[in-house]
Amino acid sequence: MKFTWFNLMPWPDLPEDFREKHRSVWVDIDSNLYDPVRGHEVYNDYLDLLEYADTLGFDGVGINEHHQNGYGLMPSPNLMAAALTRRTSKAAIVVLGNSIALYNPPIRVAEEFAMLDVMSGGRLVAGFPVGTSMDTNFCYGQIPALTREKYAEAHDMIIRAWTEDKPFAFNGRYNKLRHVNIWPKTLQKPFPPIHIPGGGSVETYDFCIDNTYSYSYLSFSGYIRAKALLQGYWDQVAKRNAPDASPYRAGFAQTVFVAETDAEAERLYSGHAHYFYNRCLHVYAGFADAPGYRTVKTIQTGALNQYGRAEYPSLTWKDLVDGGYIIAGSPETVRQRFEELIKGLNVGNIFLLLHVGNMPKDLCMYSTKLFAEKVLPHLRNMWPEYKDDHRFWCSPLAERALPAPLGPTFAPNTPAEMVPAK
Amino acid sequence: MITAKTIQTPKGAVEYLEGGSGPALVFLHGAGGITADSPFMAALAAKYHVYAPFLPGYGESEDNPDIRDMLDVTLHTYDVLDALGLHKPILVGHSLGGMIAAEMAAVAPNDIDRLCLIAAAGLWIDSHPVPDLFSLLPRELPAVLFHDAVAGAATMTRNVNMQDPAFLIPFLVRNARQLGMAGKLLFPIPERGLKDRIHRIKAKTVLVWGDSDRMVPAPYAQAFKAAIKGAELVSVPEAGHMVIVEQTTAVMAAIARLG
Numbered sequence: 001m002k003f004t005w006f007n008l009m010p011w012p013d014l015p016e017d018f019r020e021k022h023r024s025v026w027v028d029i030d031s032n033l034y035d036p037v038r039g040h041e042v043y044n045d046y047l048d049l050l051e052y053a054d055t056l057g058f059d060g061v062g063i064n065e066h067h068q069n070g071y072g073l074m075p076s077p078n079l080m081a082a083a084l085t086r087r088t089s090k091a092a093i094v095v096l097g098n099s100i101a102l103y104n105p106p107i108r109v110a111e112e113f114a115m116l117d118v119m120s121g122g123r124l125v126a127g128f129p130v131g132t133s134m135d136t137n138f139c140y141g142q143i144p145a146l147t148r149e150k151y152a153e154a155h156d157m158i159i160r161a162w163t164e165d166k167p168f169a170f171n172g173r174y175n176k177l178r179h180v181n182i183w184p185k186t187l188q189k190p191f192p193p194i195h196i197p198g199g200g201s202v203e204t205y206d207f208c209i210d211n212t213y214s215y216s217y218l219s220f221s222g223y224i225r226a227k228a229l230l231q232g233y234w235d236q237v238a239k240r241n242a243p244d245a246s247p248y249r250a251g252f253a254q255t256v257f258v259a260e261t262d263a264e265a266e267r268l269y270s271g272h273a274h275y276f277y278n279r280c281l282h283v284y285a286g287f288a289d290a291p292g293y294r295t296v297k298t299i300q301t302g303a304l305n306q307y308g309r310a311e312y313p314s315l316t317w318k319d320l321v322d323g324g325y326i327i328a329g330s331p332e333t334v335r336q337r338f339e340e341l342i343k344g345l346n347v348g349n350i351f352l353l354l355h356v357g358n359m360p361k362d363l364c365m366y367s368t369k370l371f372a373e374k375v376l377p378h379l380r381n382m383w384p385e386y387k388d389d390h391r392f393w394c395s396p397l398a399e400r401a402l403p404a405p406l407g408p409t410f411a412p413n414t415p416a417e418m419v420p421a422k
Numbered sequence: 423m424i425t426a427k428t429i430q431t432p433k434g435a436v437e438y439l440e441g442g443s444g445p446a447l448v449f450l451h452g453a454g455g456i457t458a459d460s461p462f463m464a465a466l467a468a469k470y471h472v473y474a475p476f477l478p479g480y481g482e483s484e485d486n487p488d489i490r491d492m493l494d495v496t497l498h499t500y501d502v503l504d505a506l507g508l509h510k511p512i513l514v515g516h517s518l519g520g521m522i523a524a525e526m527a528a529v530a531p532n533d534i535d536r537l538c539l540i541a542a543a544g545l546w547i548d549s550h551p552v553p554d555l556f557s558l559l560p561r562e563l564p565a566v567l568f569h570d571a572v573a574g575a576a577t578m579t580r581n582v583n584m585q586d587p588a589f590l591i592p593f594l595v596r597n598a599r600q601l602g603m604a605g606k607l608l609f610p611i612p613e614r615g616l617k618d619r620i621h622r623i624k625a626k627t628v629l630v631w632g633d634s635d636r637m638v639p640a641p642y643a644q645a646f647k648a649a650i651k652g653a654e655l656v657s658v659p660e661a662g663h664m665v666i667v668e669q670t671t672a673v674m675a676a677i678a679r680l681g
Contacts, residue, residue, distance in 0.1 A: 027557075137556070137609070137610070138554075138556075138557060138610070141609075141610045141611075143605050143606055143609050143610075144556070144602060144605050144609060145602035145603065145605055145606055146490060146606065149487070284557070285559055286556075286557035286558055286559050286562075287557055290556045290557070290605065290609070291556060291597050291598050291600070291601030291602055291604075291605065292598055292601060292602025292603070292605045292609075294598065295598075296485075296595050296598055296599060299591065299594050299595050299598055300591065300595060
C-alpha cells in the first residue's frame with residue numbers, strides 16, 4: 001500500500017454564515033475574506049504538517065492545484081512541492097497535479113516537474129488532471145468543448161519533451177514550438193510515474209489504461225459512494241484486456257479522523273468536518289459543469305458531478321460516518337473501515353485527507369500520529385501479491401543530497417582555500 | 423408548413439428547417455436553438471422562403487470536432503448556403519446567430535447584401551459585460567432572456583421535467599452538445615474579433631433589439647449601429663433578448679425594411 005498524506009490547504013476562517021451570505025467558495029469567492037497576514041501563518045502551518053507527515057513514515061506527501069478557491073490555496077502546487085523538496089527527505093512528493101491544458105506552453109510543466117524530480121532526488125509522483133470545470137473553464141477561460149483536445153496535445157508534448165533525446169519541432173494546434181529541448185530532464189526514466197485524477201469520465205479510464213497511468217478518484221463523498229465509479233474503471237480495465245488489475249492502477253482520496261475512541265473522535269472533529277462539508281464545499285451549482293466540459297459519452301453513463309450538490313449541509317456527524325463520507329473513530333474502527341475501502345475499491349494508493357477544513361495544526365498532528373502509529377502498520381501489506389509492482393510509484397536515488405545545516409556550523413571556505421576554475 | 427430536412431456539407435450532415443415561399447431568407451438561430459413549431463418560424467414562412475440550418479450539435483446536425491472557432495463556423499455556414507443552392511439570401515441572425523451572420527457579412531462583404539441582426543452577440547463593452555450564459559442555472563435564465571420573466575419561464579419549462587431521470591440525461595446531453603458548440607464562439611467572453619472586421623460589412627443592415635434585453639443590453643445595439651455604415655436600429659418595447667418570441671410582429675416588420 002502507498003499512503004499519501006494530502007493537504008488541500010483550505011482557508012480556515014470562512015465565516016459561520018458563509019453559506020447564507022455567499023454564493024460560492026470557488027471562482028467568485030469574496031476576496032475580502034482573504035487576509036494575507038493570516039495566510040502567511042496558514043501556509044507555514046500547512047507546510048509544517050506535510051513535513052511532519054514525512055517524519056512519521058507516510059509514503060508520500062500530496063498537494064494539488066486549484067484557482068480562486070477557498071478550500072484549496074494552491075494555484076501553484078509546484079511552489080509548494082519545491083518548498084517540500086528541502087525539508088522532507090523520504091516521502092514521495094505527489095503533485096496531483098498540474099492541469100496541463102492551462103500552461104502555456106505546456107513544456108512549462110515538463111520543465112518544472114523535471115526540476116522537482118531532480119531537486120527531490122527522484123521523489124516526484126506527477127499528476128495530470130484535466131482540471132475541474134471551475135478551475136479550467138470558469139477561472140482559466142478554457143473553452144469547455146476544446147479542453148480535452150488541448151489537454152491531449154499538452155500531454156503529448158510533455159511526454160515527448162521528457163523522452164526524446166534531441167531537440168524537436170512540435171507543430172500542435174494549440175502550441176507551435178520550433179525547438180523543444182528541455183533542460184533539465186527528469187531523474188526518473190523514462191519519466192516519473194503519472195497519476196490522473198478523474199471524476200468518472202470514461203475517456204479518462206481508457207487514457208490511464210493505455211498509458212499505464214494510475215487512475216485517482218479524488219472524491220469528498222467517501223468510499224461507499226465511490227464503489228460504482230471505481231467499479232466502472234475496473235470493468236473497463238477488464239474490457240480493454242489490460243495485462244493485470246493491479247490495485248496500484250487506482251487511487252482514492254478519503255477524509256479521515258483518528259482519536260482514542262469513536263466518541264472522542266466526534267467530540268474533537270465534528271466541527272471541522274462540518275466546516276469542510278458545509279462551508280468549503282459550498283460551490284455555486286452554475287460553476288460545477290460548464291456545458292461541453294464533460295463528454296456526451298460520460299453524461300450518458302449518468303455520472304453526475306460531485307460539486308454543486310445540495311445534500312451536504314444537512315448531513316450530521318452520524319450521517320457522515322455511516323455514509324462513509326468520512327472514516328472516523330478509534331484506531332481499530334478506522335483500520336476496519338480502511339480494510340473495507342481498500343478491498344472494496346481494489347485500490348493501492350490512498351490519499352489521506354487527515355487535515356480537514358479549519359483543523360488547527362496540533363489537532364491535525366494528533367490525528368496524523370495516531371494514524372501513522374496505530375492504523376497504518378496494519379494496512380501496509382494489504383496487497384502482498386503486488387508488492388513488486390513499482391510502475392505507479394517513484395524510484396528515488398539511493399543516496400540523495402541533503403540541505404546543508406544552517407547557522408554558525410555552516411561556513412564557506414576562505415578564499416585562500418578555494419581552487420580557481422581553469 | 424415547416425419541415426426538417428438534411429443536406430451534406432464538407433463538415434458533415436446538417437439539418438435545416440424549411441418552409442414558406444417568397445424571397446429566400448436564411449435564419450441563424452441563437453444558442454438555444456430553434457424548433458419547427460416556433461411561432462417565429464411560422465411568421466417567417468408566411469412571407470419568405472425560409473431556411474434555418476442547425477449548427478453542428480444542434481438538432482440532427484452532426485457534431486464536428488473539426489469546427490472549433492469563428493472562422494470554421496463562418497466558412498461552414500457559407501458551405502451550408504452553397505449546399506442549399508442559395509445566392510445572396512436575406513441573412514437574419516439572432517444572438518449567437520447574429521454574431522455568425524455579422525461575421526459572414528464582414529468576411530465576404532460582396533456575398534451578403536441584406537442583413538438583419540437581432541440582439542446579436544459578438545462585441546464586448548467593458549462597462550456593460552454580457553452575463554455569463556454558461557454559469558446561469560436554468561431557473562435564472564428567464565429573467566435574463568425575457569422582458570416578462572414569468573411568461574418566459576412558462577415558455578421555457580413547457581414539456582420539461584428535471585426531476586425525471588429519463589428526461590434529465592437526454593436533456594443534459596442536448597445541453598452539452600448545443601452549448602458545447604456555442605461555447606466555441608461564446609465562452610468565456612462572446613467576442614472573437616468582430617470589432618476588427620465589422621467595418622467591412624457592405625450589406626443593407628437592420629438591427630433589432632428588445633428594449634429590456636438583459637443578455638446583450640442596449641449599448642450593444644448602439645455599438646453595432648456605430649460600426650456598420652448605414653445600419654438602421656429598430657428598438658422594440660416590452661421585449662427582452664428573446665424579442666423574436668415576445669414581439670414577433672415587430673421583428674417581422676423590421677426585417678421587412680430590408681425590402
